[in-house]
Amino acid sequence: MKLYLKSIAKQLNNFSLSLDKTSILIDKPWALIDEELEMQKLIFKKNKELILSKNGKVQVGKWDYFPEAKSLLIDRNSDKILCNEAFIDKGVMILKLDGTENRFFTLANENIVPDLDAYRYLKELRSQKLKIKEAELIDGRIIEIQRENEYSEPELGNPVTVEAETIEDGKYQLTKKENYYEIRKGRIFKILTEKKYTNSDGKEIYIQQQDNWKIKNGDYVYILGNPVETSIINFSNSKNLVVREGKVVRLERKNPFTRWLSKFWKQTWGYYYE
Known part of the structure; x- marks a missing residue:
């Protein structure tokens, strides 16, 4: 959860408000979820008093905001904590304990998040702001693809995460088994569709293609579920596949003249003559 909050705060940084506008904070029913997952209700008053309620017991503390440091001082009587802004929204605030890397406090505004489910609210907000489209992997994980707009399909270069964390480099199979995403440096590098071909010897060749309509340089080749080593494969009566x-x-x-013509076509037009 700590890493999730850190990632969320970083990814939503451009959409964060600031407590410079203290109207976001004052006279709102905030609920703080502490590290023991216990809830404490807080109301920040304009006169810098802080009303705290936990398990029905009420105390009066103090608070202050330091705009030069973007830091909020919370005096809960039992302790004083200095928190820095990580992400500020009218519904949920993420505050990072000063001097730490991964210690966060989450506050939810009960007027906007009645069930106080800050995790759900942040997930939905992130999905909306980053135009996320989800896709299920064959291993059950859900990948999150950040798009240019909510109407566009995933494309090369889109950032990809799992639970807001950058996904490792690799090739990932979707539940629609013939579809794959290859990820490099946290972004879509290739979008692949697996096609089955049967050559003149009756051998089945599976190619994970970047283009639905033609075979391209860099496509992946499998026979009997295994990657094909460096070789020349009989692909059809007239063609070989160089791997x-x-x-x-x-x-x-296979014909020398048409092979020359194919190479010429590639050099001229950018794809092989077929």
């Missing part, structure tokens, strides 16, 4: 370390190098014609 290096499991990836397509080119699809070439």
Whole structure:
């Protein structure tokens, strides 16, 4: 949860308000969830008094805000804590304990988040602000794809996370089994669709393609579930598939003249003549 809050605060930084406008804070029913997951209700008064209620017992403390440091001092009588702004919203605030990296306090505004489920509120807010589209992986995890707008489909370069955390580099299979995303440095590097081909020998060749309509350099090649090593594969009566370390190098014609024509076409138009 601590890492989740840290990631959320960083990703939503551009959408954060500031407690410079103390109207966000004052006379609102805030609920603080502490590290023991116990709830304490707080009302910040304009005169810098702080009304605290926990398990029905009420105390009066103090508070102050230091705009030069973007820090909120909370005097709860039992202790004083100095918290820095991490993410500020009218519904939920994330405050980081001063001098620490991963100690956070979450406050929920009961008027806006009646069930005080700050996690749900932040998840929905992040999804809305970052135009997130979710996709389920075959292992059950849900990946979060940040798009340019809410109407666009996932595309190359989109950031990808799981529970707001950057996903490791690799190739990930979706529950729609023929679809894959290859992720590098936390972004979509390739969008792949697996196609099955049967050559003239009756051998089944599976190619994870970047383009639904044609085979391209860099596509992944599998036979019997295993990546194909560097080789030239009989692909059809007229074509060979050249593979290096499991990836397509080119699809070439077996006839010397048409092979030359295919290479010329590639150099001229950017794809192989078929």
